[in-house]
Amino acid sequence: MTLPDNGLASPQGRLAENITHFARALRRAGLPVGPGRVTDAIRAVAAAGFTEREDFYWTLHAIFVSRPEQRVVFHQCFRLFWRDPQFLEHMMSFMLPQIKGTHEDRRAEVGEKRAAQALLGEARPEPPPLPEGMAEADPQIEMDATATQSAEERLKTLDFEQMSVEEMAEAKRMLARLALPVAPLPSRRLQASALGTRIDPRATIRAALRHGGEVMALHHRKPRIRWPNLVVICDISGSMSQYSRMVLHFLHSVANARGQGRHQGWAKVHGFTFGTRLTNITRHLATRDVDAALRAAGAEAQDWAGGTRIGASLAAFNRDWSRRVLGQGAVVLLITDGLDRDEGSVLAREMERLHLSCRRLIWLNPLLRWEGFVPKATGIRAMLPHVDSFRAGHSIASIEALAAVISDPGDTGEKTRLMRLMSSNKG
Structure with a gap:
C-alpha cells in the first residue's frame, strides 16, 4: 500500500x-x-x-x-x-x-x-439481516448461550488472551480477591500442648519434683506445624506474555495476603521469571502497590516476550536457588507452555532434579485450554513425567480450580490421562 x-x-x-x-x-x-x-x-x-x-x-x-x-x-x-x-x-x-x-465461529x-x-x-453495529427465506424455513433461531450468562461467570471462563482492556481490569480485581490456601505440615519437632497425644516425661518429672516427687498430672506434647514456601517459576516468553502477567498479578496478591503463616499458609512466597535467562523477582513482590511491583519486575526481566530456554533456566534455578528456597516442604508452581528450544535430555534431567527437591511440583500450561490437547512437543514430553500435577492455567476458573486442590497430594490433573496417551503412542 x-x-x-x-x-x-x-x-x-x-x-x-x-x-x-x-x-x-x-x-x-x-x-x-x-x-x-x-x-x-x-x-x-x-x-x-x-x-x-x-x-x-x-x-x-x-x-x-x-x-x-x-x-x-x-x-x-x-x-x-x-x-x-x-x-x-x-x-x-x-x-x-x-x-x-450464519457465519463462521472464529475466536x-x-x-x-x-x-x-x-x-x-x-x-455497536446493527446485526446483519438474516438470509432470505430463513425465517420461514427455521423460525426458531438458536442464539449463543454465552449472551445469557452473567458477566462475572463468563469472565471466569474467558481466556486471558481474549480479554478486552475492561475485562482484564475486572479479571485482575477478581484475582486479587482469590486465596491460595495450603494445609500446614507437621514436623518431627514437638511442642507442649494440653491436648497433645504424646506424654512429655521431662516436663512431667520436673513438675513432680516441685511437689516432693509426687506426679500430680501428666504433661503432653504434640508435633509442631510449619508452613511451606511457595515458589513460582513463570515463563515470560512471547507465547506466554499475557498469561504470565495475569498469574504474576495473582501471585502478588498471594504474597501480600493478610494472615500469612497463620490462616492460609505460605511461610514465604518466592517468584522467578524466565525467558532466555532466570530472574529473581521476589523482592519486587513485597511492594504493596501491584502496578509498581509488576512494573519493577518487568524492568528487571529484560527477556520479557522473547525466546524460551526452559532447560537452561531450570538448570540455573537448580544450581543457584534450589537449596535456598525449596526447604521446609516447598510447593513449586511452574507456569509455561513447554515449548522449548533446548535439548530434551537436558530439560528432562533438570525437571527431575527440581521434582526431587520440592514436596510438590505443579505445572500450569495454558495449552490445556484446547480440547483434545496431545503432548506432541518434545519439551512437553520431557517434562510431563516429572510433575505431580498437570493443570490448565489460562483463566480465572483454572486458577480457582488450582486453589481447591493445591494441598491435595492425590491430585494429578491431566497428567494421568496424558501419560497413558503417551504410552499408547509409543506402543
Whole structure:
C-alpha cells in the first residue's frame, strides 16, 4: 500500500489529525500514550516521510511502542485504523451476539478484541439481516448461550488472551480477591500442648519434683506445624506474555495476603521469571502497590516476550536457588507452555532434579485450554513425567480450580490421562 505524500505539507491534509486519533485509540487499548508522544509521532512522520506503508508503520511503532508486550496491540490497532476493510468487518463481528449457522465461529487472536474495543468504542453495529427465506424455513433461531450468562461467570471462563482492556481490569480485581490456601505440615519437632497425644516425661518429672516427687498430672506434647514456601517459576516468553502477567498479578496478591503463616499458609512466597535467562523477582513482590511491583519486575526481566530456554533456566534455578528456597516442604508452581528450544535430555534431567527437591511440583500450561490437547512437543514430553500435577492455567476458573486442590497430594490433573496417551503412542 502506498500512502499519500502530501498529508502534512498540505493545509488540507488530515494525516496529523489521524495520527492524533490513532494515538487516542492506542491509549484506550492500554498503551501509555501521552501528548508528548503524539507530537513526536507527527514530527517523526514529517521527517522520515510516509510514502510506503511499511515505513509509516515502523515510524509510528518506534514512537508509541516502548515495551515488547505492547507490540501485538499496536499491530492490531494499526491494521484496523489504517483502512483494512476486511479486518474492520471482522472486528465489528466481535461486538455482535453470534447467531449459529450464519457465519463462521472464529475466536479473536491476541490483542484483536482490545483493538476492536478501542477503535469502535461504545458503538455497536446493527446485526446483519438474516438470509432470505430463513425465517420461514427455521423460525426458531438458536442464539449463543454465552449472551445469557452473567458477566462475572463468563469472565471466569474467558481466556486471558481474549480479554478486552475492561475485562482484564475486572479479571485482575477478581484475582486479587482469590486465596491460595495450603494445609500446614507437621514436623518431627514437638511442642507442649494440653491436648497433645504424646506424654512429655521431662516436663512431667520436673513438675513432680516441685511437689516432693509426687506426679500430680501428666504433661503432653504434640508435633509442631510449619508452613511451606511457595515458589513460582513463570515463563515470560512471547507465547506466554499475557498469561504470565495475569498469574504474576495473582501471585502478588498471594504474597501480600493478610494472615500469612497463620490462616492460609505460605511461610514465604518466592517468584522467578524466565525467558532466555532466570530472574529473581521476589523482592519486587513485597511492594504493596501491584502496578509498581509488576512494573519493577518487568524492568528487571529484560527477556520479557522473547525466546524460551526452559532447560537452561531450570538448570540455573537448580544450581543457584534450589537449596535456598525449596526447604521446609516447598510447593513449586511452574507456569509455561513447554515449548522449548533446548535439548530434551537436558530439560528432562533438570525437571527431575527440581521434582526431587520440592514436596510438590505443579505445572500450569495454558495449552490445556484446547480440547483434545496431545503432548506432541518434545519439551512437553520431557517434562510431563516429572510433575505431580498437570493443570490448565489460562483463566480465572483454572486458577480457582488450582486453589481447591493445591494441598491435595492425590491430585494429578491431566497428567494421568496424558501419560497413558503417551504410552499408547509409543506402543
